[in-house]
Amino acid sequence: MGSGSGEKFHALKGVSIEIPDGCIFGVIGRSGAGKSTLVRTINLLERPTSGRVLIDGVDMTTLPAAELREARKGIGMIFQSFNLLSSRTVAGNVAFPLQLAGWSRSAVGDRVRELLELVELTEKRNDYPAQLSGGQKQRVGIARAIAAGPKILLCDEATSALDPQTTRSILELLQEINLKFGLTIVLITHEMSVIREICREVVVLDGGCVVERGTAFEVFTRPGAPVTRELVSGFMAKDLPPQFADMQFFPKPASEDIAAGLNIVLRISFLGDTAASPVISGMIRKCGVDANILYGTIDHIQGVPYGMLVVELSGESSERSAALNYLRNFNLELEVIGYVRRNASVAV
Amino acid sequence: MSGAMQALLFEAFCDTVFMIVVAGFLAVLFGVPLGVVLTLTARGGLKQNLYFNRFLGVIVNATRSTPFIILMVAIIPLTRFLVGTSIGTTAAIVPLFLAALPFMGRVVEGALREVDGGVIEASQSMGATPFQIVFRVLLPEALPGLVGGATLMLISLVGYSAMAGALGGGGLGDVAIRYGHQRFRPDVMAATVVILIVLVQGVQSAGDLVVRLIRKRRGIK
Numbered sequence: 001m002g003s004g005s006g007e008k009f010h011a012l013k014g015v016s017i018e019i020p021d022g023c024i025f026g027v028i029g030r031s032g033a034g035k036s037t038l039v040r041t042i043n044l045l046e047r048p049t050s051g052r053v054l055i056d057g058v059d060m061t062t063l064p065a066a067e068l069r070e071a072r073k074g075i076g077m078i079f080q081s082f083n084l085l086s087s088r089t090v091a092g093n094v095a096f097p098l099q100l101a102g103w104s105r106s107a108v109g110d111r112v113r114e115l116l117e118l119v120e121l122t123e124k125r126n127d128y129p130a131q132l133s134g135g136q137k138q139r140v141g142i143a144r145a146i147a148a149g150p151k152i153l154l155c156d157e158a159t160s161a162l163d164p165q166t167t168r169s170i171l172e173l174l175q176e177i178n179l180k181f182g183l184t185i186v187l188i189t190h191e192m193s194v195i196r197e198i199c200r201e202v203v204v205l206d207g208g209c210v211v212e213r214g215t216a217f218e219v220f221t222r223p224g225a226p227v228t229r230e231l232v233s234g235f236m237a238k239d240l241p242p243q244f245a246d247m248q249f250f251p252k253p254a255s256e257d258i259a260a261g262l263n264i265v266l267r268i269s270f271l272g273d274t275a276a277s278p279v280i281s282g283m284i285r286k287c288g289v290d291a292n293i294l295y296g297t298i299d300h301i302q303g304v305p306y307g308m309l310v311v312e313l314s315g316e317s318s319e320r321s322a323a324l325n326y327l328r329n330f331n332l333e334l335e336v337i338g339y340v341r342r343n344a345s346v347a348v
Numbered sequence: 349m350s351g352a353m354q355a356l357l358f359e360a361f362c363d364t365v366f367m368i369v370v371a372g373f374l375a376v377l378f379g380v381p382l383g384v385v386l387t388l389t390a391r392g393g394l395k396q397n398l399y400f401n402r403f404l405g406v407i408v409n410a411t412r413s414t415p416f417i418i419l420m421v422a423i424i425p426l427t428r429f430l431v432g433t434s435i436g437t438t439a440a441i442v443p444l445f446l447a448a449l450p451f452m453g454r455v456v457e458g459a460l461r462e463v464d465g466g467v468i469e470a471s472q473s474m475g476a477t478p479f480q481i482v483f484r485v486l487l488p489e490a491l492p493g494l495v496g497g498a499t500l501m502l503i504s505l506v507g508y509s510a511m512a513g514a515l516g517g518g519g520l521g522d523v524a525i526r527y528g529h530q531r532f533r534p535d536v537m538a539a540t541v542v543i544l545i546v547l548v549q550g551v552q553s554a555g556d557l558v559v560r561l562i563r564k565r566r567g568i569k
Contacts, residue, residue: 045469045472045473072474073474073475075473076473076474077474079469083464083466083467083469083470085485085488085489086467087488087489087491096471096474096484097474097475099484100471100476100480100484101475128565128566128567129567130566130568130569144474
């Protein structure tokens with residue numbers, strides 16, 4: 001907030017983003033980073049004090065009220081709290097934007113039927129929002145948002161109120177809509193997992209500024225800005241799972257003698273194609289070390305594998321150095337977490 | 349109690365109901381738009397206009413804070429102008445309406461304020477005009493609150509109508525004063541009180557029932 005009189009608080013500053021047609025575009029940041037403000041300037045629910053919002057070359061900020069309303073009909077929006085009309089049934093909610101646009105009764109009926117089929121809520125058509133689960137409510141929200149055939153769909157934390165499984169089904173639906181109708185989707189979220197699931201391109205917002213942008217894969221695997229690293233690490237479980245809490249790590253030993261009695265615990269992050277190749281077995285064969293895999297995850301970001309292994313290496317120190325050198329030949333991220341006593345049991 | 353007295357009470361009851369129904373109907377008819385205007389022009393409203401809002405608010409508050417008995421006497425010239433007389437049930441409708449109108453306006457304003465801002469925002473994002481937002485979003489969404497408010501307004505009208513009766517307005521209040529009080533008929537007094545209690549209870553129950561039915565239909569607990 002502005003500290004003195006006359007000093008203004010800028011929710012967003014110097015943000016310049018171009019969103020390609022037909023793309024699922026993610027905006028991520030911590031709460032208060034200005035994500036919501038950014039997405040709401042697109043349909044001018046929030047009017048920027050300066051700057052332009054160009055949609056297909058038309059500057060939204062210059063449109064008079066009536067034209068702005070028309071333009072908004074080409075931009076659907078879904079919300080974290082769904083914002084359905086409690087006074088209307090599922091079908092009535094989906095029909096709402098069509099009625100606003102002056103569709104005939106029969107055309108509305110046909111379109112609503114079609115949409116409810118798409119979002120798999122045909123049986124719920126006469127239910128009221130209060131009778132639906134969160135996921136169902138968001139499906140109604142999506143059907144309503146795309147009813148009038150917009151070119152753009154804005155998602156304001158659309159899955160943040162949903163459990164992981166429901167989130168997944170909603171994201172699948174969004175992906176389906178994106179493919180089927182070529183709809184451009186702008187999705188804001190604080191959940192990295194949402195970005196990973198469906199976004200092709202991402203910008204990271206922090207303090208109202210864009211701090212990073214790129215494809216989802218780039219941002220995930222090579223996070224540059226501190227805030228991105230923090231968001232990615234939280235999601236990627238860079239920290240060891242709780243089972244390792246009891247493990248006693250020693251710092252890098254002062255002498256080879258001490259080191260000989262200890263095993264090295266390594267964290268290996270796999271990127272892209274490397275994940276598929278049998279790095280670990282190669283290392284064991286070529287270097288004669290023993291490798292005990294303590295923990296591992298493999299994820300796919302936009303279809304590209306990304307994994308992380310925690311490995312305990314034992315063997316002669318020369319063998320271990322060879323193993324480390326061997327691993328460095330690959331496109332891997334390598335980190336020595338620490339040293340542990342040999343035969344220290346880890347309950348994993 | 350004699351048959352004549354019973355007939356008198358029944359007639360008075362009908363007069364009271366007539367006053368309340370007509371004044372109440374008019375109060376809803378004009379009170380809803382008043383509440384809508386108060387809501388739209390308030391800070392953060394769709395048609396924010398603080399000067400107008402304050403101006404209207406002062407008038408509403410002034411009318412509401414004038415005791416009914418004084419309001420009724422004060423507007424006798426207006427009543428005469430509109431109805432031709434200031435005595436009788438029809439004449440009583442004018443002050444009853446004027447007392448109920450600002451009450452209804454505030455009640456409507458309160459009910460509309462309860463409508464989730466997100467829903468209004470969603471409607472705006474769909475390109476709804478302010479007119480469409482009022483009629484297709486605000487009023488339907490606030491319907492249970494509006495019915496509850498109208499119930500409150502009708503009940504306060506029952507009280508006002510008794511007062512109006514004492515000032516020549518007819519109805520149960522009139523009977524209570526003229527027969528129960530001035531002619532020392534405690535049985536008549538008691539009867540009017542009982543009828544008024546039953547009337548208030550009836551209005552309240554009916555209002556509650558409607559609210560409950562709407563909410564049940566919408567699946568709201």
